[in-house]
Amino acid sequence: MNTSELARRDQFQFSMLLNDKRYRSYTFQFFALFLLICAMAYLGKNLLENLAAAGLNISYSFLGEPAGYDINQRLIEYNSQSTHLRASIVGVLNTLLVAFLGCIAATFFGVTAGILRLSNNWIVAKLMMIYVEIFRNVPVLIWILIIHSVFLAFLPQPKAFRGENPEATMLWDAFAFTGRGFYIPKPVFNDGSFIVVVTFILSIIGVFAFRYYARQKLYSEGKLLETRWTSVGIFFIPTLIIFFALGSPIGLEYPELKGFNFKGGIHARGSLISLWFALSIYTGAFIAEVVRAGIQSVDKGQSEAAGALGMRPNFIMNLVILPQALRVIVPPLISFYLNITKNSSLALAVGYMDITGTLGGITLNQTGRAIEAVLLLMLFYLVISLSISAIMNVYNRSIMLKER
């Protein structure tokens, strides 16, 4: 085989598009792109034809029109004359509220159950195993419906709190747990409360600054500063001094029984409470498994080695076990948080007005703008998921095993 022959072989020929590995990928990609564009064009054509046939168009102007329905659980001002856009924002905030509360509670349930499942107490471990298996193997929708009916059935109605010998009493005269929801005291901000809040935020920053300083001191000079009580002091003392110096500007408004219902305070509707509880106890079962796997993933030799170095038990936990277990626990944990956010769309089943209930429910049915409403809905969830995955990727990179 001489050089001219080789050169000829290297020349481009059309058959290479199928047979040569270097060019074949271009053919495939071209076809894929072509098919994709064809499919898109076909679907788009159908869409336009169908819209024209139904006399519809794609327009988001409905967002500016008055909504005309009421939302009972809301974080911002809203009435039935507000626009659909505002109704959607109320829904977004409600979604974020239940997701945030759910994440905290689910972490609590999950970590507790996960640690207790590893307990050397046989009966506790078995109980936790039953909890995990029961909750993991039954659909979350059924749990939401069951827990909703538990709340309706077992908690007293507000009228039970009335009369000389009420059937139910408030906890510390401040908390009322009723079938219509929970009533809790509401903070009231008077003049000067701003300064207290600022002081509080500054002291939180102060705690972190002090801890950072103490660590620097430890690393550079080897001096171990007392951090626990100093932190507690920095956290509480300035805020308390300012608070009382200004004459207690922040007060509490307690819920009171007026007539047949409670007035004042914060009212968390039964639907919010049952959705919150159901989501968190369901996801808690999954988190428990992750926590258990994380703790078990740390080799026993690690804690023994740390013990052999003479570390004290709490140092072993904080400096050796936890950092390694967290590497296993945190990524799935965050995807469970994402699941809570997505599962909160099941609020529809209990009548909690989250974004799916407002934009994807009543607004969609009233205006008939199905395509626009569902697209906006998906966009909202996509933005949340993608931003959380972005944060997670950064985190994963930061804790990745530095292999040498």
Add this chain to the structure above:
Amino acid sequence: MSENNSFVRKEMISERIPPAADRGLVKWVRENLFSSAFNTIMTFISLWVIYSIIVAVTPWFLNGVWDAKTVRECYDLLDGKSGACFAVLKERFPQLIYGFKYPSSEYWRPNLATVLLIVALAPILFRRLPRQLLIFTAVYPFLAFWLIWGGSILTSVSAFLGCAIAVICYRRFSSRSFAIAVLISLIAANVWWIIGGYIVDLNASFLSLKVVASRDMGGFMLNLLLGTIAVCLSIPLGIALALGRQSGMPIIKWICVVFIEFIRGVPLITLLFVANVILAFFFPPDTSIDLILRVLIMMTFFNAAYIAEVVRGGLAALSKGQYEAADSIGLDYTQSMRFIILPQALKISIPGIVNVSVGMLKDTTLVSIISMFDLVGMIRGPILSSTDWNGVYWELFGAAAAIFFVVCFSISKYSQWLERQLETGKR
């Protein structure tokens, strides 16, 4: 020295029994229940929890009324005692399982289809069974379609023959080139389906079962139907998506990435909204595709995106040497995937795929929100809102939870067993 004067003991003293507190049940109880003050407290709290659950549930369960026509009759029979109205389960059993429109004379069909489903799955689930059973597995989807939806058996036979022809063509030509073999088998199958369509139309009443429309399906049957079909269709799609995401071709890779991330980023309920109100806009104007099929499309996409991520994890877990070894012995892409990479990657992915699929089966209950009457939809709709059984939450939701628990728990136990079976050990 005589033997008698020896002061060293000749034989071992027999071991003494450990003290009573340190053996048998007592030792176990001490170690596992009362090893420390904290543990003791936990034990008592747990015992109290178990006790109170038993005290609350047992009379409710034992006093259960199984024979009553309405909830009022049930309460009359209970006479103020705490007790369950299990009568609703007995009374509405067909509705819970088959929905309220499936003709009752045809219940044997879904029953038979479910039994045959187990037979068809058996050779896949248990590798010890004879391989010939796989033939039945291949026939099963067509048979099940005929059993559940009815119509002439020729429709199923024709569809099956089309697939068979496609496989034969592929086998025949696959030695030449993968792409050409796929193309030829697709053409052959489609030609057959067009011819077969005429034959079926001519003999529409041959071995015909009563036709049942998709909208008449309901109850747990609908959950099982949606779950099974979505899982079966989504596994190949998910594998394809995972391979696409791993591929070196940027356009194909990005199509897969966008698809997967989009589907994973939105809740299933919004996809069901799409199936319910939007998807119809994307089909040609005068076709009408029924809701169950639109839901199936979206559920398949949803599950496929999750399976793709699981399989991607499996592909990433293989060492690079496997890919290089496959290349170095001259296998092309399809061959190296089929013989080297996928068998190992899928084996790693099995627990994940099973988890995702169990999740899919559980998520089929969400169709009740777009007013389809699956198990939960039946309970929330026709049963609880009827005047006869208004307010019987516990028994119904308890039964629904129990059904799902049994199915999902056995699947996950199976997957754990399979994981142990497949463990080849690290070499």
